[in-house]
Amino acid sequence: MSRYRFEVVVMLKPGLADPQGKTVEDALPTMGWAGVGGVRVGRHVELTVDAATEDEARARVEEIADRLLSNPVIEEHRILRPEEVG
């Protein structure tokens, strides 16, 4: 049994307006930063999974990300390459 540390990034789907991202973007010029755009704000989740193999651990994280961490109606997610931590 090994232990894997995953990171999951959840973002609003590209077509959807992201009011948080826009608010951050609109604040940038007032703070003196020019030429910055495309700001999107998402969610970053870290979790540790005990499993026999990395594939098994990843399958479990996929399911968690699909069913709980993201809502497929409005969001998409990506799972970053895990780190073996024990």
Next chain:
Amino acid sequence: MTSPRVGVVTFPGSLDDRDALRAVRLMGARAVPLWHRDTDLDGVDAVILPGGFSYGDYLRAGAIARFAPVMRAVWDHADRGAPVLGICNGFQILCEAGLLPGALVRNRRVSFVCRWVNVRVESSATLFTSELSPGTVLDVPVKHGEGQYVGDRDTLRALGEEGRVVFRYCSARGELGEAWNPNGSADHIAGVCSERGNVVGLMPHPEHAVDPDVGPAGGRALFESLLASLLARV
């Protein structure tokens, strides 16, 4: 004849469960408090998921609550065609649970809105609007940070074609326009229903608008419709 029993589920972080129970009692039904850990609905005729911030609205509004033990019973209840009403956070939970289409995301202008709005009844073919004529304008309050209704193009088209938009934000005279849309909802949608019309979700709070002594009573008609629907089934 015994009066119908209407359950109101309390989740950790629910805020409007007491007002919902009171609204049910004011309308002459028996109010039954239910708990998120319950595995059955105590035989109620209808169930209300109230407003609030269930489980702190962590992750997304309603995302954790949809996995509460009571939700399996709510699902079965809805599956039998029995009435389910989701108000505000309850609407968000029903969308997360897949009992209603679409999703509620952060308000277009980001800030929390807390004010009275008008909504126009678009459909009387639900158990909660059966006593209302389409076009009727109701005075009800909203208070939410994540009330912008969104859905993909096919979902929105289907809702429109199937008459499943139940309420739209509007002016006091029933006109539609961005000026009266408090959160940027697609097609000014304030509430939708399931295919069979037994599950309804809306962002405004009818349970806060039932007592003419303290303000507009635009919410009464929803509870009156529910009571009439339940009595008609007996």
